[in-house]
Amino acid sequence: MPLGGRPLSRDALLDLAEAQNGLVTRQQAIAELEIDPTAFDALVARGRLERVARGIYRYPRVPGVEYEGYQVALLRTGDADAVLSHETALAIHDISDVNPSRYHVTIPRAHRIRRSDNDRYVIHVQRLPTRQVTWWQQMPIVTPAAAIEQCMAYGTPTYLLRQALDRGARTGAVPRAELTRLTEALERRA
Structure with missing residues (x-):
């Protein structure tokens, strides 16, 4: 010093x-x-x-180079409360075969992000309760249940969400109470 x-x-x-x-x-x-x-x-x-x-x-x-793409996705928002979400989170949690072509990040407040590479990223605006956020490789990410719920609203194919619910139930990644609620919501959507 x-x-x-x-x-x-x-x-x-x-x-x-x-x-x-x-x-x-x-x-x-x-x-x-x-x-x-x-x-x-x-x-x-x-x-x-x-x-x-x-x-x-x-x-x-x-x-940290292995996870650099995810960290860049968070940092490029300029929002300290940005979290990995939607299909990106579903893939990271490894409960579905979803293979997103873009990084999905959720921020709590809308603001314009001026970047030339915006086609590689999807920015969602949603205030997330702390119970829906966890950590992975030093980065904030939505829980598996929150990712499934977000993907339902986003339009992710139903078969991938059913797969996420099945694997989430088998591995314990999705709590039983959440599993029942999400299964019913998916059936209503289908």
Whole structure:
């Protein structure tokens, strides 16, 4: 630590990156960690940070590349309350053979996300109660039951949702009370 007890900016940045699968955003560095924009740009120029997507950078010393796509999907929203959801969550929980072609992320408040790669992402707006959110690989994700419910509303094919309910029941991923409610809702939808 330098004199005065405040950690160096790069140390705080490393701590943040470790909590986010090796990734940080320029906005986080400047707004949350109070890193000078010029200092941040210098870290990028010297190769201490590698650009992954617009405004999102990888700290090369930190592992996490395996799940990088999911972390980018969360960070690109600019919303600290973003969670992996819908078909993405269903696939991660491995209770259905759903194979989403885009990342699904839910944020609590609508706001415009200006990015050139929007075709790779589906942003949903929904306030989620804390009981519907869990963690996977250091990232917030909806529970299996919440993912099934979201996918019903989104229009995911019924056979994939029946599969999710069956596997969720067998593995215990979907609690019995939720299973009954979701099964009835799916039958009404079908």
